[in-house]
Structures are given as structure tokens and as C-alpha cells.
Amino acid sequence: MDWGNFAQQTVNGVSLGAIYALIALGYTMVYGVLRFINFAHGDVFMVGAFAGLYFHRWLKPLFTGWPAAASAIVILLLSMAFCALLGIVIEKVAYKPLRQRSRLTVLITSIGVSLLLSYGAQLIFGAAPKGFPQLVANHTISLPLGASVTVEQITVLLVTLLLLIALTFAVMRTRMGLAMRALSNNPTAAALMGVNNDAVISFTFGLGSALAGAAGIFFAMLYQAIDPFMGILPGIKAFVAAVLGGIGSIPGAALGGVLLGVLETLVVGYSQNIGIPSGYRDAVAFVILILTLMFKPTGLLGKSEREKV
């Protein structure tokens, strides 16, 4: 057993998983509060990556003399803010009018929004992949067992962890977080208690979209190319991660994301040994989705919902 290879695959898998986790958080929060699957969420991830690219291009002159880390943080924050704004606008324009309708109706609309974003991006930026700039130093650090990790991967892992902590704090310790939890538990009661549902919903969308935007930049840092359709597959996979962890559960989304990232990477990494061609990488997520929904539909950490008859 080549432990070095296993360790390396795991490191890669966890970095990919962190990205899935960040996107999955947005799905799970929106689902928790509004009970619907926002199909367009994956495309916000794509927008984040493009925002990062263009902010870097436009602001580069301003950053001469700054340490790489500082300019990277600024770009990250700007892109996250841009995505947050985009998420809020989408909700107000496309989803708010449908609040009284069924979740399936909104899902269909969100498919429309997703197509609008990706084809719109294609129209504006062209279909060809673009290279993403080097935002942080280009080192590789050796780990025990012969594995190695790049600075980008460490950055992704650390910042994701920070964001997770910040998010948990926001949800558990702030008034807005309390309002979110109240709204996800019982919208009518929350409104009666004085919670401004619209504000909480906008906040949830904004927060989820900001995280997706961050994920977009991290993905671009790790894989170095971006294109208008980069969001579709990761978006669906992140949804699977959210379901795996238990839709509506924030720790579940994080756990699901990491698990999915690791599983996917291991399947590809060991494709020779297990006899599955690496071309099946994308099918891994779908198989996990189907198995989860068949055997443990509430996911690893979720709670079940009953329909009132």
C-alpha cells in the first residue's frame, strides 16, 4: 500500500472538499431558510472566479508594493462582496415573487437563472477558458509520507476554516443568526416575533453567495483556469455534499463537502486499482446522491421533516 500516494490524494481531496463545503453551505442555508434548491448557486461560484480575475486586472496597478497576501485578501473580499450583492439581487428579482409557490416552481426558475448567468458570462467573456493569476506565492511544502502541499492549498484550507468559524459565530451568536434559525424553524412565528423575514432572507442569500464567491476564487487558485460553465458541475456536486451531510445542517454541509471531495479524488486517484475509468469522476457525486437519498435521506447530520396531513 503506497501510503505516500494515499496521503497525497487525501490532501488534494480535502482541498477540493473545502471548496465543495463552501458552496454547499450556501445551498444548505438557503434550503434551511426557504426550503428550496437554488440551482443558480453554482453559477455564483463562477461569477466569484471571474470577479477575482477582473478585480485583479483592474486593481493591479494600485497594489504595487503591497505584499501578495494583502492584495489577495482585498481581491477575495471584493469578490465576495460582489457575489453577495448578486445573490441578493437575484433573490429579489426572481425568487421573491414566487415565495408563495411550491419549491419545485422556484427550482425551475433557478434553473433559468443559472442558464442566464452561465450563458450571459459566455456572451460577455467568451467561451474559452481564461488563465487565473497567481495570487499567492508558488511554493510546495513537503509533508510526511512523501506527500506535498502547495501554498495555494494551505491558503484554501485555512481561509475556509476561518470562514466556517466566522459563519458558525454569525449563526449561533448574533441576532441575525438567531433570526435565521427562527425563520428556518417556523416562518409564521418568526414574523410574528418581529423578525423581518425579507431582511433575513436577503442576508442568507448574501452570505451564501459570498461563500460561493470565495469558493470560486479558491477553485481558480487551485486549478488555474476559469470558464463560464465551470459552475454547473461543482454546483450540483456541492448540492450532493449538502444532502450527504444533511440538508439544512451547516456542519453537515461542511462534512459532506469534505467527504465528497476526498471520495471523488480517491476514486480518480485509484481508478486503475478499482477498475473504474477516471472518466467516471463526475458520476461519483451522482451515485452518492442516489445512495444517500435511498438509504439515509436525511443525510449524516440532518433531521427529518414530516408533512402535516
Added chain:
Amino acid sequence: MSRLLELRGVTMEFGGLRAVSGLDLVVGPEEMVGLIGPNGAGKTTVFNLITGLYHPTEGAIAFNGRTMTRLAPHRITASGIARTFQNIRLFGSLTVYDNVRTAMNLNLRHGFGHALTRGRGFRAEEARIREEVMSLLEIFGLAGESERIATGLSYGDQRRLEIVRALATKPQLLLLDEPAAGMNPTEKSALIDLIHFVQDKFRIAVLLVEHDMKVVMGVCRRIVVLDYGSKIAEGEPAQIRKNPAVIEAYLGREAHHA
């Protein structure tokens, strides 16, 4: 057989919540039994258990001597139990006629393939179904509205239609879930007559969940009282009316807090 429907020690737990606790309930053939209790007592849960929407955590349910406990809802209906719903559940895009017609799927002999070939057997069966449905609608005075979309009917008519639809499944036991909800006194009187009529003409047993005491007392020969998921009293209307535990359940809690 004196026990058409029998629940033995039925308990229903949802996570940490015990909605129904150790319930024993019997309904005899052609009996009219009422199930009452304060809000949240578990009455609709009992209906959902009987009709197979929930499976009991403990206990057994038998109908005509056969165990029903883990059967799928459509099988339970096929065995002879029909129901109406607290919040009317008609098929919103179908006509009055089609709503009742759905009950005919139970015993359809000319289904999928025959719908395509449309041979003589199919056409004969469709004609027979039309006759049956129309005569049923006729009995309840809804024949004139047969081509109207069901949700276009008045509220009272919709409730009646739901009962007609349930009767079309040819049940031996009819479960009525708060049929008087939202009705004015005149409508409620008409409902009492309707239920007597149904029971008499179709010779079926009726289990009625209802909040309106006038309707319950006017219809039921025997009443079972639930509170917090347990049976607290059972007997004839006159006895129940005077039963201190029942009065306590409905009024006592407020009196203690007063």
C-alpha cells in the same frame, strides 16, 4: 363479526413526541363512533394510522380480522376503509365527475393497455363507470355540476363531494375528519342528516372526528375521548357529556390557569 376495525395498544411516536399512546379502539359493523378531544389530542393522527399514512411505533391495527398494520394506504383503501380530510383534498384540476371517477381505479379491469386499444371491454367498462359515478352524484345532488372543476364548487358542496368520492371506493368503514369545519348551523344540520343517510343507505360504519359537539351528539352512538394521545373516556353521548375527566380535559386546564 362484532369488530370491524380494531386498534390494539397503538402508539405513535414522532421523534420525542408521543402523539398517540397505547390506544385501544373498536368499531363494529355499521356502527357510528365519534372520536373527540381537545386540539392536539391526536385524533387526526389516529386517522392517519388507520389509513396507513403513518405506521404505528407499537401496537396493531386489524380490519375484518386481517392485520393492516404495515400496509400501504392504497391497499388499506382496497380493503374497505375510506376517508375524508380535515383540509379538503379534492383533485384541483379535475372535474366533479373525474374526482369521483378516480375511486374507480381500485377495481379497474381495463387499464393501461386497454386505454390504448379501446376495444369493446374497455368501452363497456367506461360506460359502467359513468353510470355508477353519475348515479352516485345524483343521490347527493351534485349531478348537475358533474363537468365543473371541483374547486369551483361552494365550500359545502366540496365537502359533500369529498364524501361522495370516498363512498365511491365502496368502503365498509368511512372515516370523516372534521366534516363540519367551516359550516354554518344550517349546513351542520344538513350534514347530520347526510351522515345518517349515508350510513343507512350504504350500510357502512362511520368513525367521526369532530369538534362540533352538536354534530357529534347528533350522529354518534358511541364516543371515544382522547387527550394528549390517550383514551380518557368511552361511552354513550349522555355519559360522556357528564364525564368529569372529559370536562376537565376540555375546560379544566383553562380553569386551573385562571
Added chain:
Amino acid sequence: MKNHIPHLALFAALAGAAVLQMFSPQLDDYAASILVLIGINIVLAVSLNLVNGHTGQFSLGHAGFMAAGAYASAMVTLSFAPVVAPAGPWAEGALFAGSLLLGGAVAALCGLLVGLPSLRLRGDYLAIVTLGFGEIIRVVIQNTESLGGARGLEGIRPYTNLFGTFAVAALTIYVVACLVNSTYGRGFIAVRDDEIAAEAMGIHTVKYKVVAFVVGAFFAGLAGGLYAHFITFIAPEGFNFLKSVDVVVMVILGGMGSTPGVVAAAILLTLLNEGLRDFEQYRMIVFALLLIVIMIVRPQGLLGNFRGWPKGKAGA
């Protein structure tokens, strides 16, 4: 529906298709190919409408069944046409028809395998799972060398003609209309309107959903076979999620649950597609906007009576 009208209508439609075929040499190639595409889209839309519209089960994987039918029928003709061709055009016609039916059967089998586990799920989850299965079918084809892998299959015999296309379209409309307008078929609509009430009426809802799903998949397979023998080259990317969305837009625009509506939508959208061919970049944007606007402003589409699932009710 009166007793013999469906049979007569089908016969008339088939005769019409034959007449169209006879006049086809007078049509220019471009017009003929548009007509074929319209016919294929009618088959796709009407078959998906049975599942999504009449039965209310939102499937996003229709392209996967189309792919199954396309590849199965293409493999049959690629293998056997050289053997059969010398026997003349009628023999080839029989081979083509046989290959289409096989494609439909393979697609129907896929429909059964996908439907059985998925159709117990709630509406929005069902949508994602069917999308997943559609992608799995595509990925499997992409990784199977004997099916051409990512390169695709080429050199497929151009057997699809106007008669074949419109005969299949007529058959599809006949089957769906006959099914829905029967006591059995009203069961599909009952399942859509209120699953819990439908179960309470003795309707085995899962069985009805699976039947609708398998029938829908069968016709998607026929459409796939027609398509393969029309453009003579197929590749897995042509049957991806976006293709499923194309068909979904037709069903939603036409009106879920309205057969005439989705036929009209199929015609309109095929023409729109052609019209926007020079503006390929704008095509999907137009479709996307169409989808969003319809769901917000007029969810019942052109002719549908189904305004979408009631909030919180069974299935959605």
C-alpha cells in the same frame, strides 16, 4: 372522447404523414430538415409532458433516455445495415423500424431502473436525481469505447424521413391522449394534484408514476433513434443536461398537462431555435429568460391548466 375517434384520428395522421412523404421531393432540404426536427421535438415534448405535466413528476433526465434510444438504435443499424441493405429499401425500412423499437425498449428499461428508486422521492429531489441519472447515462456512454466514447458514433444511415418522423409523432400523441382520457389515465392527474388523496382513493401512486415514467422514456428513446438516423452523427455531449432543459422549456411553455399546448410549443421553439441559429450566443439566454418569465408571470404556459404544485403539498 367518443369511441372510434382516436383510431380514426391516428389513421388520418398516418395517412397525412405518408402524403407528406410523397411530396417531400418538392420541399427543399432545409425545409424538410426543419420539419423532421419539429417532429422529433413533438415526440420529446409530448412524452415528457406525460411525466412532468400530467403526472406532475419533475424529470430533468429526459435527454438520458433519448441517448439510450439513439445509441441502441444506431448500433443496430450500424451492425446490420450492410447485411440487410442488398435486400432492398423495404428491408431497410423494416430494419430501421426494428431498431427504433429496440431503442425505445432500451430507453424504457432505463426508465424503469431510474424510476423505481427515484419516484419515491419528493419533487425537488426527484428533479436532481433524474438529472443525476441522465448524467450517469451520458458518462457511461462517454467511457464506453464500443459506443464510440467521447468521439461519438458516425456514419449512421440517414433512414429518418418525414413519414417516419410524423408517424412516430402521431403515435406518441395518440398514446398519451388515449391514456390520459381514460379512467386509468385520470389516475395520473390525481397523483399530480394530490398524492395523499390519490393513495386514499386506492391509487398505487408509485406504480402510476413509474408507468408514466417508463412510457415517457420509451418515446424519448424513439425520438433518440429518429434523431440519430437524421443527423447521422451522435456524441454524448449532445445528450447532456442542457438538452433535457430544452425539452423542459417546451413542456413549461406549452403548459404542463396540455398535449396541444406542448405540441404548439415544440413547433414554436424549434422555429425559434432555427431563427436564432446565427445568434447562437443569445439562444440559451432567450430560453433562460423565457423560463424565468413564464414561471413568474404565467406558470400554466400557453394552454395548460396546471399552475404548478400547491405550496407544501405532497410531492413538492
